[in-house]
Amino acid sequence: MDEVFKALADASRRSLLDRLHAKNGQTLNELCEGLSMTRQAVTKHLVILEEADLVTIVRQGREKLHYLNPVPIHQIGERWIRKFERGKLAALSELKRQLEKRDE
Amino acid sequence: MDEVFKALADASRRSLLDRLHAKNGQTLNELCEGLSMTRQAVTKHLVILEEADLVTIVRQGREKLHYLNPVPIHQIGERWIRKFERGKLAALSELKRQLEKRDE
């Protein structure tokens, strides 16, 4: 879980996930196109995404195809974000009460 | 949005949010209890959480009360995670097809 949060912390990596969401199964070179960093930098980001299990690779000849795995993202939604949505309204109203109390 | 992802990337900060979720409106010293880092380290984490608008503070005398703001977490769920959940099944089946194709 920590690895997933860490992987998602970088905007370049999130944009790689976006690109895979738009078009799945891209090669490394495809994913490098239009980006202002070297292929090696992109490789490093993809390794981090693989280690967080957000991307799965399939080697085909000299090419490396990258596939998005949406499961960890879904799990963050289910196991982490939802927890804070329960009681969301309660938290906000408590804060509001406190802010008003300050000016008494 | 980037600030929120960055703020959530650290396990100590996520656990601070958890603690505020369990008991809202805690002081700095309260939040430090039981943690194996100095008060100053906790302060730095809280500043990052404030800047990401995940925590709101209310000063009361010499104390500083911390309140959880669940809105940015909710927004990540809505604006980011949901996007990847649409088409989740499609992505997985495409990957499966590709993995099988490899062994033909």
Next chain:
DNA sequence: TTGACATGCAACTATTTGGTTGCCTATTAT
């Protein structure tokens, strides 16, 4: 009013991170 308590500020440090360059290897096409 003086001491205890809650927090703030600044300087410093070690480690991690995001990126680079240079070169090497494996596969495909001519």
Next chain:
DNA sequence: ATAATAGGCAACCAAATAGTTGCATGTCAA
């Protein structure tokens, strides 16, 4: 066979991060 293509590896670098220590300030209670 050989050149072009796709990717891998390792060393290096600068900046950001997570933490520390030491001291200062503001507030409350005896």
